[in-house]
Amino acid sequence: MNTQIAFLLQVILAFMGAYLVAFWFAMVIWTYYDIRARSQDTYVYVFATALVLVFHVFGLLLYYILRPRETLAEAYERSLEEEALLREMDARHVCPACQQRVEQDFLLCPHCRQQLKRKCAQCDHMLDLNWDICPYCGRTPDTGPRTKPRRPVSAESEQSGQRVR
Numbered sequence: 001m002n003t004q005i006a007f008l009l010q011v012i013l014a015f016m017g018a019y020l021v022a023f024w025f026a027m028v029i030w031t032y033y034d035i036r037a038r039s040q041d042t043y044v045y046v047f048a049t050a051l052v053l054v055f056h057v058f059g060l061l062l063y064y065i066l067r068p069r070e071t072l073a074e075a076y077e078r079s080l081e082e083e084a085l086l087r088e089m090d091a092r093h094v095c096p097a098c099q100q101r102v103e104q105d106f107l108l109c110p111h112c113r114q115q116l117k118r119k120c121a122q123c124d125h126m127l128d129l130n131w132d133i134c135p136y137c138g139r140t141p142d143t144g145p146r147t148k149p150r151r152p153v154s155a156e157s158e159q160s161g162q163r164v165r
């Protein structure tokens with residue numbers, strides 16, 4: 001009777017031991033794949049995996065605390081989002097004088113009449129006020145509004161309906 005119980009106990013212990021080893025193994029594998037998703041540094045791979053290999057659950061706990069917060073995919077996605085946000089902010093133009101929103105192809109600010117762009121006299125493309133030459137046709141502008149960019153141009157009659165991009 002006693003030997004039977006001892007045998008049973010031994011079997012249970014053996015199973016538990018086998019499970020612990022399998023668990024350990026799984027933890028090491030998981031750590032390896034997890035750190036691969038978060039870092040590109042081979043030393044970091046080795047360190048993280050060794051941590052779990054040596055310290056078992058406690059190593060995993062340490063790894064969990066120390067591991068990079070973002071996976072590489074997440075970091076990449078975040079950088080894309082930030083870039084898109086920046087581009088969007090860049091696209092939202094404001095009048096330098098009154099800070100109101102204006103469209104990119106406005107000649108004048110509709111709020112304060114500040115001149116924002118001028119037209120090339122030759123090809124009618126929109127030009128920045130500080131451009132010395134028309135990038136579309138190569139015409140060097142005559143000294144017009146460019147020298148006095150703050151002058152509120154009120155009656156430039158040729159600003160009809162064409163959109164130039």
Ligand SMILES: [Zn+2]
Pocket residue numbers: 095096097098099100109110111112113114
């Ligand atoms: Zn304005």
Ligand SMILES: [Zn+2]
Pocket residue numbers: 120121122123124125134135136137138139
């Ligand atoms: Zn031009």
